[in-house]
Amino acid sequence: SYVLTQPPSVSVAPGQTARITCGGNNIGSKSVHWYQQRPGQAPVLVVYDDSDRPSGIPERFSGSNSGNTATLTISRVEAGDEADYYCQVWDSSSDHVVFGGGTKLTVL
Amino acid sequence: QVQLQESGPGLVKPSETLSLTCTVSGGSISSYYWSWIRQPAGKGLEWIGRIYTSGSTNYNPSLKSRVTMSVDTSKNQVSLKLSSVTAADTAVYYCARDIVVVPVASWFDPWGQGTLVTVSS
Numbered sequence A: 001s002y003v004l005t006q007p008p009s010v011s012v013a014p015g016q017t018a019r020i021t022c023g024g025n026n027i028g029s030k031s032v033h034w035y036q037q038r039p040g041q042a043p044v045l046v047v048y049d050d051s052d053r054p055s056g057i058p059e060r061f062s063g064s065n066s067g068n069t070a071t072l073t074i075s076r077v078e079a080g081d082e083a084d085y086y087c088q089v090w091d092s093s094s095d096h097v098v099f100g101g102g103t104k105l106t107v108l
Numbered sequence B: 001q002v003q004l005q006e007s008g009p010g011l012v013k014p015s016e017t018l019s020l021t022c023t024v025s026g027g028s029i030s031s032y033y034w035s036w037i038r039q040p041a042g043k044g045l046e047w048i049g050r051i052y053t054s055g056s057t058n059y060n061p062s063l064k065s066r067v068t069m070s071v072d073t074s075k076n077q078v079s080l081k082l083s084s085v086t087a088a089d090t091a092v093y094y095c096a097r098d099i100v101v102v103p104v105a106s107w108f109d110p111w112g113q114g115t116l117v118t119v120s121s
Helices: none
Strands: A009-012 A018-023 A033-037 A044-047 A061-066 A069-074 A083-091 A096-099 A103-107 B003-007 B018-025 B033-039 B046-052 B057-059 B067-072 B077-082 B091-101 B105-111 B115-119
Touching: A009 A018, A018 A083, A018 A103, A033 B105, A044 A061, A044 B105, A069 A083, A083 B105, A096 B046, B003 B091, B003 B105, B018 B033, B018 B091, B018 B115, B033 B077, B033 B105, B046 B067, B046 B077, B046 B091, B057 B067, B077 B091
Parallel strands: A009 A103
Antiparallel strands: A018 A069, A033 A044, A033 A083, A061 A069, A083 A096, A083 A103, B003 B018, B018 B077, B033 B046, B033 B091, B046 B057, B067 B077, B091 B105, B091 B115
C-alpha cells in the first residue's frame, strides 16, 4: 500500500520559516492535504489540494507538491504554531486514505 | 458552522463491540461523506473508513473485517461499530466530514473533538 514519510521533528526559531516534508512515490500526481494538531486537540485542516487554504487559516501557511515530495511551509513562525503536522492523501489504487506519520514542530 | 460530536462508551471489554455515534449540528449530513479516524495515545492518525449518506462505504483494508458504518439522516447521525476489540483498539476516535473529489481526492474538515475509548476488562 501507499506510504507517506514525514520527518519526526522539525525545529525553528520564532520569525523564521519552517518546512515540513511529506515523501511518497510520485506524490506529485496526488492531491495532498495537511493538518495541524495542537496538544490535546483535534486536528485542523490547514492546507488542502496541495496548496489551498481553508477560510480562517493564515496566509503564513502554504503548500507545494512535486515529484516525490510535498511540502508544508510556515512563514514567520509563531509560538502558537507549535504542534504536530500530518500530511494525507487518497490512494486511488486501493480506495483508502493514507496519513503520514506526523511531524512535531518545535518553536525554539 | 457545522459541528460534530462523538459519543459512546468510554470503556469496552476485550472481544466485545465498540459502538460510537457522531451527531452533526449546524448543517445536514446529506450529500456528504463522513469518516471515522482514530489515534492511539502518543501515535499518529489512522483512517478507519467512510460512509456516504446513500449508505455506500469504503473501509481501511486492515480493519475491514471488523468495521460497520451506518447513517441515520433523520437524526443527522453517523455510527461506527468495531467488533472483536482488543487493547490495540484503545484510542481517541474522531469523526470528520470528508470532502471528496471523485476519484482523486478526499480531505477532512471539520473534525469532532474526539472521544477516548479504552479496551480493558
